[in-house]
Amino acid sequence: MLTPKRFIPFRRIAIPVIGQTLPQNALNLARELGGDIVLYPLTPSFHGEKVNSPRQKRKQVSKWQESIGLNVRIQVLPESEGWPSLRQSLESNLPDLLLLEIPYHFQGTFTLHEVLSSTPCNLALIRGPWPEHYGNVLLPLRGGPHAELSLRLALGLHDFRLTALHLVGPERSQIEGPFRGLARILPSFRDLTYKTAASDQPAQTILEESRQADLLIIGAAARPTPETSGLGSTAENLLNQAACSVVVVKSAQPVPELWSGPESERIGYKAISVLVDKWFAENTFHADEFADLHELVTLKEKQNVTISLALPALNEEETVGQVISCVKSALMEQVPLLDEIVLMDSNSTDRTREIAAELGIPVFIHQEVLPQYGARRGKGEALWKSLYVTKGDIIVWIDTDIVNIHPRFVYGILGPLLHFPQIQFVKGFYRRPIREGEKIQATGGGRVTELTARPLINMFYPELSGVIQPLSGEYGGRRRALERLPFFSGYGVETGLLIDVFEHYGLSSIAQVDLQERIHHNQPLEALSRMSFLILQAFIRKLEQRYHLPILEEVNKSMKFIRYEEGRYSLLVQEVVEQERPPMIEIPEYLEKHPHARP
Numbered sequence: 001m002l003t004p005k006r007f008i009p010f011r012r013i014a015i016p017v018i019g020q021t022l023p024q025n026a027l028n029l030a031r032e033l034g035g036d037i038v039l040y041p042l043t044p045s046f047h048g049e050k051v052n053s054p055r056q057k058r059k060q061v062s063k064w065q066e067s068i069g070l071n072v073r074i075q076v077l078p079e080s081e082g083w084p085s086l087r088q089s090l091e092s093n094l095p096d097l098l099l100l101e102i103p104y105h106f107q108g109t110f111t112l113h114e115v116l117s118s119t120p121c122n123l124a125l126i127r128g129p130w131p132e133h134y135g136n137v138l139l140p141l142r143g144g145p146h147a148e149l150s151l152r153l154a155l156g157l158h159d160f161r162l163t164a165l166h167l168v169g170p171e172r173s174q175i176e177g178p179f180r181g182l183a184r185i186l187p188s189f190r191d192l193t194y195k196t197a198a199s200d201q202p203a204q205t206i207l208e209e210s211r212q213a214d215l216l217i218i219g220a221a222a223r224p225t226p227e228t229s230g231l232g233s234t235a236e237n238l239l240n241q242a243a244c245s246v247v248v249v250k251s252a253q254p255v256p257e258l259w260s261g262p263e264s265e266r267i268g269y270k271a272i273s274v275l276v277d278k279w280f281a282e283n284t285f286h287a288d289e290f291a292d293l294h295e296l297v298t299l300k301e302k303q304n305v306t307i308s309l310a311l312p313a314l315n316e317e318e319t320v321g322q323v324i325s326c327v328k329s330a331l332m333e334q335v336p337l338l339d340e341i342v343l344m345d346s347n348s349t350d351r352t353r354e355i356a357a358e359l360g361i362p363v364f365i366h367q368e369v370l371p372q373y374g375a376r377r378g379k380g381e382a383l384w385k386s387l388y389v390t391k392g393d394i395i396v397w398i399d400t401d402i403v404n405i406h407p408r409f410v411y412g413i414l415g416p417l418l419h420f421p422q423i424q425f426v427k428g429f430y431r432r433p434i435r436e437g438e439k440i441q442a443t444g445g446g447r448v449t450e451l452t453a454r455p456l457i458n459m460f461y462p463e464l465s466g467v468i469q470p471l472s473g474e475y476g477g478r479r480r481a482l483e484r485l486p487f488f489s490g491y492g493v494e495t496g497l498l499i500d501v502f503e504h505y506g507l508s509s510i511a512q513v514d515l516q517e518r519i520h521h522n523q524p525l526e527a528l529s530r531m532s533f534l535i536l537q538a539f540i541r542k543l544e545q546r547y548h549l550p551i552l553e554e555v556n557k558s559m560k561f562i563r564y565e566e567g568r569y570s571l572l573v574q575e576v577v578e579q580e581r582p583p584m585i586e587i588p589e590y591l592e593k594h595p596h597a598r599p
């Protein structure tokens with residue numbers, strides 16, 4: 001069974017070591033966080049010998065590796081051993097986190113003031129003892145770079161129970177600007193409890209709350225007063241008084257000048273990265289992880305689910321045969337992974353349907369399915385109606401113009417759905433070559449993805465900004481989830497489904513899988529311009545629904561295409577309209593055909 005993936009918030013954690021005794025609390029925290037540990041021995045001798053010789057260095061590394069039980073690296077500093085030489089080395093090697101222990105590192109080696117005023121990277125100070133068991137972590141948050149760093153660090157602790165505590169002044173009912181970024185993302189973490197409390201004495205309230213905690217993680221003050229060490233009085237009091245272990249963090253990001261007022265919201269705009277990075281680490285897979293097809297079949301049988309593959313096609317006679325034979329042979333005939341494969345044709349005028357029928361799979365013309373609801377053009381219409389004609393509990397779609405077809409395009413999508421019950425929807429991603437004349441360039445494909453879809457996602461749905469190929473035609477999901485969502489009829493369908501799955505089931509219900517490389521028929525620029533126009537409409541519709549604003553009715557839905565012939569330009573106007581179908585579950589004929597579906 002595949003183990004869930006871990007979010008490793010810091011790839012490299014630097015820990016200075018004084019003499020031969022290791023800072024155990026710092027090491028315990030680093031071990032919990034995963035990632036590489038880089039030790040900086042501050043006394044360049046070991047058993048009385050210089051460590052600079054390769055032999056001594058190896059000896060020291062292996063002794064520490066033995067005692068830490070992890071792969072550690074050692075960074076030997078030049079002769080001078082104080083803060084300036086450590087700082088210089090950190091500056092050139094820039095770890096993701098410098099981890100220091102109180103009092104271990106501050107007994108004559110460094111001063112808190114020099115460390116706080118000139119650390120070139122993110123910093124965490126730990127005051128032990130390290131909890132003996134995985135327990136409760138309290139995470140008081142106020143917003144801003146240090147709070148974001150504490151959240152990132154806390155989310156790297158996997159077996160603890162996390163509680164984020166947002167303290168507001170008793171008179172303040174509104175969320176402060178700097179906290180907005182965090183307020184937006186905190187409800188999305190399934191493994192974190194989020195509560196708000198009113199208090200005019202934050203240090204006191206946190207101290208009381210920390211009585212139930214085994215570990216307290218707190219950000220340094222955004223604006224420490226000159227009398228305090230630079231951590232701020234709240235963090236300093238908690239370091240001295242809390243009964244549990246305390247971690248204080250200070251981000252390398254500068255704290256903006258304007259902590260209040262309308263501009264202050266911008267302070268929290270980077271918080272979204274914590275959510276996206278965690279999702280990306282935990283929900284991104286590679287198809288090779290699911291290449292054991294017998295394991296997938298066993299999972300499918302255990303869960304007692306059936307699986308359908310629906311293939312949308314419009315004039316794909318060159319590739320459709322290869323696509324069907326490849327997946328049918330590998331995933332239906334050699335192993336019983338797929339229960340059905342159907343072709344959803346958009347009324348092709350070439351041999352597409354004939355080829356599919358010859359290969360023994362059911363063929364539907366989507367315009368003829370549920371004709372009482374009309375016959376719209378478009379790929380989304382084919383997908384919507386494929387929900388009606390197929391039976392599987394899980395549905396996968398792959399495009400039929402794939403030139404380099406491989407069974408992983410299907411089993412890769414199925415992998416996360418069969419392994420993880422919380423996953424509702426899986427998108428494929430890949431490297432995208434592009435054909436230029438007779439040549440194939442290794443990169444440069446996905447023009448609509450990069451120039452339309454991803455910029456819009458980053459702007460309006462930043463939670464989804466880690467989705468590598470939001471428009472990929474290779475994806476799938478659980479019928480229970482898909483039948484409850486509307487479908488755009490045209491090329492807006494991928495955009496709409498991705499946003500709706502996110503809005504209805506949350507980011508953690510989405511996974512993505514590396515399918516390596518996909519070569520398809522690259523459409524001419526004008527066709528992609530039309531596709532972008534449809535995708536823009538899909539975005540506007542989703543934003544309308546989110547913000548309850550009528551915009552789409554007002555905007556122009558015709559597009560001028562520019563022609564250049566015989567030295568002259570001309571304009572051709574065409575209507576390019578994206579429309580939405582209601583969730584399939586609202587269609588009475590669907591409920592009749594799928595009696596297990598419940599509205």
Ligand SMILES: O=c1ccn([C@@H]2O[C@H](COP(=O)(O)OP(=O)(O)O[C@H]3O[C@H](CO)[C@@H](O)[C@H](O)[C@H]3O)[C@@H](O)[C@H]2O)c(=O)[nH]1
Pocket residue numbers: 312313314315316344345346377378379382398399400401471472473474491492493494495520521523531
């Ligand atoms: O009316 C149509 C149009 C297309 N297709 C099929 O849909 C698939 C994808 O269409 P294509 O025109 O090749 O789209 P791409 O240029 O590849 O566009 C990308 O971006 C689109 C918009 O998100 C997605 O629908 C595609 O799957 C994705 O590959 C192919 O199998 C087509 O045969 C239909 O079934 N009906």
Ligand SMILES: O=C(O)[C@H](O)COP(=O)(O)O
Pocket residue numbers: 432433434444445446447448449450471472521522523528
């Ligand atoms: O997914 C896309 O962005 C469009 O299908 C265009 O892809 P292409 O630039 O690889 O043709």
